[in-house]
Amino acid sequence: MNPTSRRLALLALAVLPALTAGCVSPGHDLYLFGSLNPKGRVAGARDTALNGVYRRADDGSFQHLGINYPAMLAGSFDPRDSRVFYVATINGVLCTRDGGRTWRIGTSWDMTEPKGVMVDPNAPDTIYAALPDGLGISTDRGQTWTRRENGLPARGKYTQVVTVDRTKAGRVLAGCETGIYLTENAAQSWRAVLTTKETVNDIQQSPHDPKFWLAATQSAGVLASRDGGLTWQRIPGLSAEHAHYNIAFDPTHPQRIALGGWTYGLLTSEDGGATWTDRNAGLPAKHRVWRTAIDPDTGRLYAAVESEALYISDDFGRTWQNGGMTGARIQSFAFVPKAAK
Amino acid sequence: MNRLILSCLAFATATLLTAQPSFEAPPPPTAPVQDAGQRHEAYLKRVDEVLDWRAGRIDITQPDKHLDMAAIAVLLTRGEHYDVCSQRVIEMMKDPGTGPFWMFPAVCVAYTGRDKLTPEAQKAIREAWRTTRQLRGDTENHWLMYYASLYLMAELYPNEPAETWYSGKSSAENLAESREYLVHWMDELTTSVGQGEYNPSHYIGEYAIPMLFMATWAKDPEMKIRGRMMLDWLFAELAANTLNGVLRGPNSRTDEGSVIERWNALSSYFSWLLFGNTPPTGGYGGWGVYFAPVAKNYTVPEVIYRIATDRSGDYVQRDRARTRRYWRYSDVLSPPVYKINYLRRDYAVGSIQGIVNDAIQGHAWDVTWAEPDPRGKHNTMFSLHPHSSMRAMQSQFATYPEAMITAVTFEGKPSYDSPDKVVGASSYEKIFQDLDTVIALYDIAPGTRFEHINGFFSKDLVNVTEDPSGWIFAQGGRTYLAYRPLAPYHWIPYLHYNGGWAKEKLPLGGRLLVSPHLKNGTIVQAASVDEFADFAAFQAAIKALPLKYSLEPKPTVTMKTLRGKQVTFTYGQTPVVDGTPLDYSKWKLFEGPYLNAEVGGRKMTITHGRLQRILDFNTLTITDHVAKSPTGPYQNRLNSGHAETGPCLAFS
Numbered sequence: 004m005n006p007t008s009r010r011l012a013l014l015a016l017a018v019l020p021a022l023t024a025g026c027v028s029p030g031h032d033l034y035l036f037g038s039l040n041p042k043g044r045v046a047g048a049r050d051t052a053l054n055g056v057y058r059r060a061d062d063g064s065f066q067h068l069g070i071n072y073p074a075m076l077a078g079s080f081d082p083r084d085s086r087v088f089y090v091a092t093i094n095g096v097l098c099t100r101d102g103g104r105t106w107r108i109g110t111s112w113d114m115t116e117p118k119g120v121m122v123d124p125n126a127p128d129t130i131y132a133a134l135p136d137g138l139g140i141s142t143d144r145g146q147t148w149t150r151r152e153n154g155l156p157a158r159g160k161y162t163q164v165v166t167v168d169r170t171k172a173g174r175v176l177a178g179c180e181t182g183i184y185l186t187e188n189a190a191q192s193w194r195a196v197l198t199t200k201e202t203v204n205d206i207q208q209s210p211h212d213p214k215f216w217l218a219a220t221q222s223a224g225v226l227a228s229r230d231g232g233l234t235w236q237r238i239p240g241l242s243a244e245h246a247h248y249n250i251a252f253d254p255t256h257p258q259r260i261a262l263g264g265w266t267y268g269l270l271t272s273e274d275g276g277a278t279w280t281d282r283n284a285g286l287p288a289k290h291r292v293w294r295t296a297i298d299p300d301t302g303r304l305y306a307a308v309e310s311e312a313l314y315i316s317d318d319f320g321r322t323w324q325n326g327g328m329t330g331a332r333i334q335s336f337a338f339v340p341k342a343a344k
Numbered sequence: 345m346n347r348l349i350l351s352c353l354a355f356a357t358a359t360l361l362t363a364q365p366s367f368e369a370p371p372p373p374t375a376p377v378q379d380a381g382q383r384h385e386a387y388l389k390r391v392d393e394v395l396d397w398r399a400g401r402i403d404i405t406q407p408d409k410h411l412d413m414a415a416i417a418v419l420l421t422r423g424e425h426y427d428v429c430s431q432r433v434i435e436m437m438k439d440p441g442t443g444p445f446w447m448f449p450a451v452c453v454a455y456t457g458r459d460k461l462t463p464e465a466q467k468a469i470r471e472a473w474r475t476t477r478q479l480r481g482d483t484e485n486h487w488l489m490y491y492a493s494l495y496l497m498a499e500l501y502p503n504e505p506a507e508t509w510y511s512g513k514s515s516a517e518n519l520a521e522s523r524e525y526l527v528h529w530m531d532e533l534t535t536s537v538g539q540g541e542y543n544p545s546h547y548i549g550e551y552a553i554p555m556l557f558m559a560t561w562a563k564d565p566e567m568k569i570r571g572r573m574m575l576d577w578l579f580a581e582l583a584a585n586t587l588n589g590v591l592r593g594p595n596s597r598t599d600e601g602s603v604i605e606r607w608n609a610l611s612s613y614f615s616w617l618l619f620g621n622t623p624p625t626g627g628y629g630g631w632g633v634y635f636a637p638v639a640k641n642y643t644v645p646e647v648i649y650r651i652a653t654d655r656s657g658d659y660v661q662r663d664r665a666r667t668r669r670y671w672r673y674s675d676v677l678s679p680p681v682y683k684i685n686y687l688r689r690d691y692a693v694g695s696i697q698g699i700v701n702d703a704i705q706g707h708a709w710d711v712t713w714a715e716p717d718p719r720g721k722h723n724t725m726f727s728l729h730p731h732s733s734m735r736a737m738q739s740q741f742a743t744y745p746e747a748m749i750t751a752v753t754f755e756g757k758p759s760y761d762s763p764d765k766v767v768g769a770s771s772y773e774k775i776f777q778d779l780d781t782v783i784a785l786y787d788i789a790p791g792t793r794f795e796h797i798n799g800f801f802s803k804d805l806v807n808v809t810e811d812p813s814g815w816i817f818a819q820g821g822r823t824y825l826a827y828r829p830l831a832p833y834h835w836i837p838y839l840h841y842n843g844g845w846a847k848e849k850l851p852l853g854g855r856l857l858v859s860p861h862l863k864n865g866t867i868v869q870a871a872s873v874d875e876f877a878d879f880a881a882f883q884a885a886i887k888a889l890p891l892k893y894s895l896e897p898k899p900t901v902t903m904k905t906l907r908g909k910q911v912t913f914t915y916g917q918t919p920v921v922d923g924t925p926l927d928y929s930k931w932k933l934f935e936g937p938y939l940n941a942e943v944g945g946r947k948m949t950i951t952h953g954r955l956q957r958i959l960d961f962n963t964l965t966i967t968d969h970v971a972k973s974p975t976g977p978y979q980n981r982l983n984s985g986h987a988e989t990g991p992c993l994a995f996s
Binding site: 070071072073074093094095097098105106107108111112115116118135136158159161180202204221245246248265266291309 | 442477478479480481482487491506507511512513521522524525528669671672673674675676677738742744745746747
């Protein structure tokens with residue numbers, strides 16, 4: 004370990020207060036993707052903090068995993084083996100087959116800056132990547148990548164998120180600049196199912212009802228689909244003036260949903276999206292929630308407040324406590340079944 | 345005691361040697377050196393000046409403080425202190441950087457030291473390329489540095505398996521990917537549709553240095569000649585767009601320092617080094633030092649040298665480039681940029697058509713004048729809409745809307761969200777230029793951040809006169825200037841960010857003309873003092889020209905220019921010159937007396953007098969011709985000793 008790494012490792016341990024051990028999920032590992040020094044960084048600089056992948060340890064603290072990489076945006080795991088996972092980074096899609104010890108940049112020069120990546124749980128050799136100029140697919144576990152964009156518009160296909168339907172292989176929804184596009188044949192063809200004027204930032208499928216989907220957008224509010232993403236209706240009561248960043252369903256409670264964003268902070272619903280409550284009390288004054296997530300084992304709510312810290316709530320947002328990761332920009336969460344190892 | 349004496353001696357020696365002779369000396373003559381031998385000798389002397397200066401800053405007894413990668417490359421080139429360099433390399437490679445700005449210096453050390461560093465030091469370099477993730481970045485110059493560096497390292501260490509590289513790819517895979525991108529950048533982009541980072545004031549180093557490395561060290565003869573040809577291409581463009589070595593006109597990407605003090609840019613270091621016609625910038629441009637260890641492997645062709653140093657005749661250079669990539673909010677990934685530079689002995693006028701080529705660092709137009717000594721001179725006049733926009737950020741960056749503006753102000757672009765900034769592009773600015781007349785029109789949407797335009801008035805202007813006619817007259821150097829604001833304005837002091845990382849603004853002098861009106865415009869005309877009996881005569885000539893303008897419903901100007909052109913320009917509409925609409929579709933990749941290339945042609949013809957060089961990327965050939973007598977479409981005009989004064993070719 005080089006001097007900086009040693010220094011950073013000690014720093015990371017120091018700044019990561021252990022979460023309550025009793026609250027650690029028994030069934031899932033929690034991985035975070037993000038950076039601890041998002042501000043002031045330029046290409047070529049030495050990193051002054053550990054960035055990239057963090058995994059929650061048994062004592063509840065977060066331990067840095069593998070390489071120090073400041074621009075990891077999202078990750079997705081092979082359901083057959085959690086040591087195999089894929090990460091969207093500024094260089095492209097990285098793949099590890101040994102739990103983060105070694106990595107390969109699977110994409111080439113012609114794919115850059117993916118914002119999202121997702122393994123098809125029913126065809127796990129197939130991975131999709133959301134690219135700023137379209138969509139990439141790998142059918143060989145991330146070794147090689149190609150574009151499959153038939154049906155996407157020539158322009159307006161900036162893709163922020165790609166979400167695979169867990170009930171059917173090859174059924175994927177892509178959140179793009181101009182709306183939501185659906186494929187039902189592993190990206191051989193796409194069709195628009197929602198048109199928007201600006202980017203669709205997140206698409207999530209309910210863990211309780213596979214036909215129920217939600218989409219967070221930059222300027223069209225939050226939309227719901229009850230037919231598997233074929234049709235969408237805007238959810239009343241949620242503003243469309245500013246961007247909504249992401250959505251989290253509570254796997255432990257079918258009526259609970261969380262919504263995160265820069266302007267609105269953390270909003271929750273406990274009636275399936277019918278009504279929403281501001282849950283920013285207890286978060287920092289600048290409650291810029293870059294990402295939210297809900298623990299599938301405990302229902303613990305997470306709010307990654309940009310450049311502040313990771314906040315946790317065990318009463319669904321009514322009270323919060325600082326969960327460490329001070330100064331971090333957490334780009335995404337992944338809960339991975341421990342049994343998958 | 346002995347140690348103290350030695351330390352004092354070392355300090356004194358270092359102080360003596362840290363002088364930057366050409367930086368501190370009077371400006372060099374701008375006239376060309378006719379004798380090729382003398383020219384080359386002077387070039388080698390300048391290269392040695394950089395090496396001497398950098399070596400002179402080193403206290404070899406404190407390698408941890410004095411030996412960075414530039415210093416090591418210089419020492420290795422000079423054949424000095426191999427053991428100390430080796431030990432320092434081993435130390436540095438324990439804590440490497442993570443991206444293209446680390447990669448190309450590391451390549452420089454790896455190659456200059458491949459037969460000089462100890463095996464342990466070379467192994468340390470190699471190991472860093474296994475262990476440390478290298479970010480590719482998100483700009484054109486990032487990618488060029490990244491792939492040129494990876495290419496050369498993969499050639500240096502061929503046939504090695506994937507697990508020995510940070511990329512997780514084998515030497516062969518790294519080589520293939522790098523080569524594919526580099527060829528794509530050359531063949532499909534730069535030599536076909538133009539650079540996205542055209543005429544950069546600083547980033548020219550980020551292109552020239554990796555290309556010099558390729559030209560010098562690539563084993564594959566194809567990549568070697570490609571590097572050489574790209575150097576000629578880049579420096580030909582630099583030569584044709586400079587006046588006395590100082591880059592003029594629009595820049596794809598620049599910063600406050602280079603926009604205001606036009607000489608103060610890395611491009612001036614390259615002009616000094618290659619052409620010897622302007623002083624180098626302080627510290628030889630910083631990054632510029634990395635060019636020096638290898639610079640003796642390149643000699644600028646005489647035809648390019650002649651273009652850089654000949655301003656005996658006026659000329660228009662009209663080129664095409666492209667914008668930075670628009671990920672969103674555009675029908676085209678990289679819309680074309682139409683740029684024009686009109687260069688005369690005393691001044692230059694340059695512009696693009698008014699497009700957001702780079703939201704943060706774009707510079708769209710200016711009139712700049714020659715100064716006998718350009719150092720510290722703010723020899724420019726222009727206006728701009730100081731736009732700050734989340735939508736603009738989102739169009740060119742893969743980012744959420746809210747965070748980016750704050751982020752860029754932390755990342756070397758402190759002025760982006762400042763209302764008094766002087767750098768940056770706006771979608772609310774449209775520009776027309778004909779020779780030395782520029783019309784910039786603005787139609788700013790209500791609610792836009794910000795709702796005014798800024799006009800820059802230098803501390804180095806004299807005789808600034810706000811005439812009752814509405815014109816503001818001034819003189820800069822040997823250039824008369826006429827600036828016409830189309831809406832009411834007031835003045836504020838100009839405050840200057842001294843470099844991209846500066847945190848404070850400095851009162852260096854000068855003023856900003858601030859016009860807080862959404863529908864707005866600026867007209868600027870320039871002329872040499874030689875063209876008029878006196879300043880009053882210039883003013884009278886300007887005031888006598890017919891001019892009509894209106895701001896509603898769209899800003900519109902109809903005028904006769906100082907050069908006799910009848911121009912009508914309405915915001916958002918095609919300009920009309922002497923009854924003929926301007927036709928951008930005919931714009932070539934390069935068109936002028938010196939540089940010519942067709943869009944999609946992958947071939948540039950560089951001409952000066954009887955000399956001609958053709959860079960043909962289709963055949964990877966460099967062809968030199970010497971004509972028995974000057975030929976070519978522009979040559980008669982050049983021989984006549986005066987510029988084209990008719991319509992720009994693409995207009996006629």
